[in-house]
Amino acid sequence: MVTISVREPYKLEIDDRPVPQPGPGEVAIRVRRAGICGSDMHILHGSNPFAVYPRVIGHEFAGVIEALGEGVSSLAIGEHVVADPVISCGTCYPCRIGRSNVCANLQVIGVHCDGGFRAVAIVPEANAVKVSSKLRLDVAALAEPLAVAANVLWRTACTNDDVVLIYGAGTVGITVLQMAKMKGARCIIADIDADRLVRAREFGADVVINSREQSVAEVVAPELGGLGPSIVIDGAGIPSLLEEACRVAAPAGRIGLLGFSPGPCNISQQEIVRKELTLVGSRLNRRFIPEVIGWLEAGLLRPEAMITQTFDARDARAAFDLVEKHPEQTLKVQLVFS
Ligand SMILES: [Zn+2]
Ligand SMILES: [Zn+2]
Incomplete structure (x- = not known):
């Protein structure tokens, strides 16, 4: 499956890798759309202090549940989901007061662990937020920046x-x-x-x-x-x-x-x-994605026009070039995984 990773700063790799399997408590998402974010550019340029290399980047992605790991009960194969990139421990002080986005043991999907710029991404069950199959997946992939x-x-x-x-x-x-x-x-x-x-x-x-x-x-x-x-x-x-x-x-x-x-x-x-x-x-989001999805589904937010360009995932290099050289021409560039 096509996988986009940063081996080390300034080394973007697009290669084919075996499809990963979800472990206990994890789900596999067949990624359809993934947005390129400023922080992906920072990882590519070595200017994200939290990134660990090599890394499959991408934290704004939506797709379809493809497989369930052991013990997963809240999601079913075929359901549409968007990823919430914030992985928190649930027990530290900020987590206990509802501020999981500044968890003392924070892990961000696509930064600290592998992200969504791959045909199949693995995330913890709690980080796959269900969306209606009526909501376009390109729009669903905007939920993270909106959050x-x-x-x-x-x-x-x-x-x-x-x-x-x-x-x-x-x-x-x-x-x-x-x-x-x-x-x-x-x-x-x-x-x-x-x-x-x-x-x-x-x-x-x-x-x-x-x-x-x-x-x-x-x-x-x-x-x-x-x-x-x-x-x-x-x-x-x-x-x-x-x-x-x-x-x-x-x-x-x-x-x-x-x-x-x-x-x-x-x-x-x-x-x-x-x-x-x-x-x-304000850092990332404090579990706002379910609310954002509700607003998108209700038509209270209509962010479609934010998607200024789309590229096939295999052409990710051209997409990154565009964001780097002509950021003023872009709002959100999305990669299409097929
Ligand atoms: Zn982002
Ligand atoms: Zn915590």
């Missing part, structure tokens, strides 16, 4: 009272935008790429800001009667944006961070205390 957006909006307590400023109209920014619009919030999105901003409008942005031409701080200042946005999401992962986020946020505002940059930044304690700002990190 990442759901997680940061949960961390920042987003409601329909909020004005959300999103930095970055790439995949993260657009998923956060869709989720915040679903919650009824007013959304402003800033990016330096004009084409990305056109797409952001199509996904429902109320205001778009080309931050090369306009000052984000000036544009958002009149929001909420001159207080500024109540939620700021850094979907671009640029440390210096945090300074501006603290400056432009309304009193009682919340700032959600998703980036993994190790670089420090200068933020004023005074700004945080004066306005009682809440700064939160």
Whole structure:
């Protein structure tokens, strides 16, 4: 079966391997669609501090249950599923308080263990989330990035009272935008790429800001009667944006961070205390995929247009090249396994 792996940084391999069998408590998923994520690119480039090589990458995938390991009772062969890449221990402190995505013994499928860029993937039973056979599997494969957006909006307590400023109209920014619009919030999105901003409008942005031409701080200042946005999401992962986020946020505002940059930044304690700002990190998702699937099945989220390109899995190299060289042309590139 076709398998896409990273042998070591910068060495992408596409080869044929025997079909793996599920062990006790595991299921085999016949993968149909798998999305390429920024973090797959980081593993390829050796810049993901958690990756262990060699690794079959891919953590955004959907398919059909092909085989059940011993003791699996919640799923049946032929059912459609999407993978939740977060494997948690269930007993440590964060797990006990419902924060399994920051489990002390966290394993991420496609990062710490082999992922979904293969014709048949093996995952623990708890990590295969059932979806209706009526839901398109390409759409189901978007559930993981949407769950990442759901997680940061949960961390920042987003409601329909909020004005959300999103930095970055790439995949993260657009998923956060869709989720915040679903919650009824007013959304402003800033990016330096004009084409990305056109797409952001199509996904429902109320205001778009080309931050090369306009000052984000000036544009958002009149929001909420001159207080500024109540939620700021850094979907671009640029440390210096945090300074501006603290400056432009309304009193009682919340700032959600998703980036993994190790670089420090200068933020004023005074700004945080004066306005009682809440700064939160958001990593992966805290078991939001079942909820996201419910929203997709109910038609509350319609992310189909995020799939900008598809490639046959055997042409994965071309897909990775596109994401690397022309990220502005892509939102979500998916691999098709047949
Ligand atoms: Zn991802
Ligand atoms: Zn745990």
